[in-house]
Amino acid sequence: MERGEWRRGLWFCFSISLLTCLLSGCPPSEVPVTVDEVVGIVTDTSAKVFLQTGPYAADGAYFKMGYDTSPHEADRDYPLETPPELAVRSGGRLVLSIPGGLTPDTQYYYRIARKNSLQSDWIWREEGRFHTRRAAGSPFRFCVLSDLHLGRPPFPEPKTKIAQNVASDNPDFVVSLGDMLTFCNQGHGIPVECNFAYLQYILGGQQATFAAYEDAISQVLNEFTHSSMLLWVNGNHEGLAGYLTPCLERAWILNSRNRYLPLLNHADPFGFYGDLVWGDVHIIWLDPLAFSTYDPYQANQPQGYALGTAQAAWLEDTLAESTSRWKLIFSHTLFGGAGPDFPCAPAGSYARGNVNFVDTPGTDQNYIQYLMESYGVNAFFYGHDHMYSVSEYPGSSVKYVLVGSGSVSGWTSCLVPYYQPWAVINDQIGHLRVDVNEDSLVVHYVKAALDGTNGTILATHEIVPPPPP
Numbered sequence: 001m002e003r004g005e006w007r008r009g010l011w012f013c014f015s016i017s018l019l020t021c022l023l024s025g026c027p028p029s030e031v032p033v034t035v036d037e038v039v040g041i042v043t044d045t046s047a048k049v050f051l052q053t054g055p056y057a058a059d060g061a062y063f064k065m066g067y068d069t070s071p072h073e074a075d076r077d078y079p080l081e082t083p084p085e086l087a088v089r090s091g092g093r094l095v096l097s098i099p100g101g102l103t104p105d106t107q108y109y110y111r112i113a114r115k116n117s118l119q120s121d122w123i124w125r126e127e128g129r130f131h132t133r134r135a136a137g138s139p140f141r142f143c144v145l146s147d148l149h150l151g152r153p154p155f156p157e158p159k160t161k162i163a164q165n166v167a168s169d170n171p172d173f174v175v176s177l178g179d180m181l182t183f184c185n186q187g188h189g190i191p192v193e194c195n196f197a198y199l200q201y202i203l204g205g206q207q208a209t210f211a212a213y214e215d216a217i218s219q220v221l222n223e224f225t226h227s228s229m230l231l232w233v234n235g236n237h238e239g240l241a242g243y244l245t246p247c248l249e250r251a252w253i254l255n256s257r258n259r260y261l262p263l264l265n266h267a268d269p270f271g272f273y274g275d276l277v278w279g280d281v282h283i284i285w286l287d288p289l290a291f292s293t294y295d296p297y298q299a300n301q302p303q304g305y306a307l308g309t310a311q312a313a314w315l316e317d318t319l320a321e322s323t324s325r326w327k328l329i330f331s332h333t334l335f336g337g338a339g340p341d342f343p344c345a346p347a348g349s350y351a352r353g354n355v356n357f358v359d360t361p362g363t364d365q366n367y368i369q370y371l372m373e374s375y376g377v378n379a380f381f382y383g384h385d386h387m388y389s390v391s392e393y394p395g396s397s398v399k400y401v402l403v404g405s406g407s408v409s410g411w412t413s414c415l416v417p418y419y420q421p422w423a424v425i426n427d428q429i430g431h432l433r434v435d436v437n438e439d440s441l442v443v444h445y446v447k448a449a450l451d452g453t454n455g456t457i458l459a460t461h462e463i464v465p466p467p468p469p
């Protein structure tokens, strides 16, 4: 049953109950609630599912989770359960946790149940899935989304289609590579001009930022979050740049992220950078603006997209200790990129670029490239430029994968000549599917559309290990 059908079914049952109630006397009221599951932190033997209960969760409602490993749906009766947890109206989310005892590298199926009081019956929701951590050598799939730029609902239908296509891929996890939510305009901040830096709806206060995350999850991301982990990487529009620290709005966004999104194995307390080892892959994600002390776009200084001391030390230590077959770095932008005075709009130092812009003097991308070559990193995945393109740094085997976009933008036509000889796709929206195989990573750029071309593979690249020295 589709989620929308589940809700319509609930309303149908509610209507029948109301009619019965009018004829024969009303039992305690059954309040329809909006609840969306986000598969949170899954390890070898444990799992957490975050319930986004929203503002409609009635006080006194209980939730629990049953889980099963039977591959055939007809055999699944979810014999193991978490204890019932009480939801509170002000909570915004509830975490159902399986603290241990799961089997590594195993597919699990779960269902959430709810009841509005201890006396009422459990109402079971539809099934979700999670897979415990893959073992070395186990093939799997993950997906990458970038630059959906979700503003205020209703969201354009093709963006929901992207999320539905991700769900069809059934990935173990999804990397959100930034600018999923558009809170903030870059181009202000010297000195900090909070009211100009943040978009007008942020003036609605903390409740508006809560609502933005809630809308994004419940209307787009919930297409896949019930069955895939969500790994959240900041973009320049998510309003969490270091130079915006004095702004009250930044604290609202941090509060909202902590309320609605799982922080997955992050290395720092705010979730700006971190890593995940899954099967043969070591995923490392970074933030080019978390430690910026000024807005590099406003200042026209690409060096402002900087690692910072703590993130740089962590990155080098993490790469030095990594024993994974595949090492992949994810960042919304290059650490520097084009500029200063790059002519394409948005102009100046806006961290545009592919391998042609790695060597911008004084930028940390030079250092990251050095580390990637030294420690055998296979690819640097990034977004921000609203295109798909794969380029290879000269003299190394490091691929720069511009992951495609959830937005088509007219300004990308200015970028295309600067990215040659590497081909780009700048007129189609979609997501990146990554298949991790024993001897290669295969990336597909998958088109999202409202017609029969939906799901078309627009481009494919294979990434293979570097030859032995």
Ligand SMILES: [Fe+2]
Binding pocket: 178, 179, 235, 236, 237, 332, 383, 384, 385
């Ligand atoms: Fe961006």
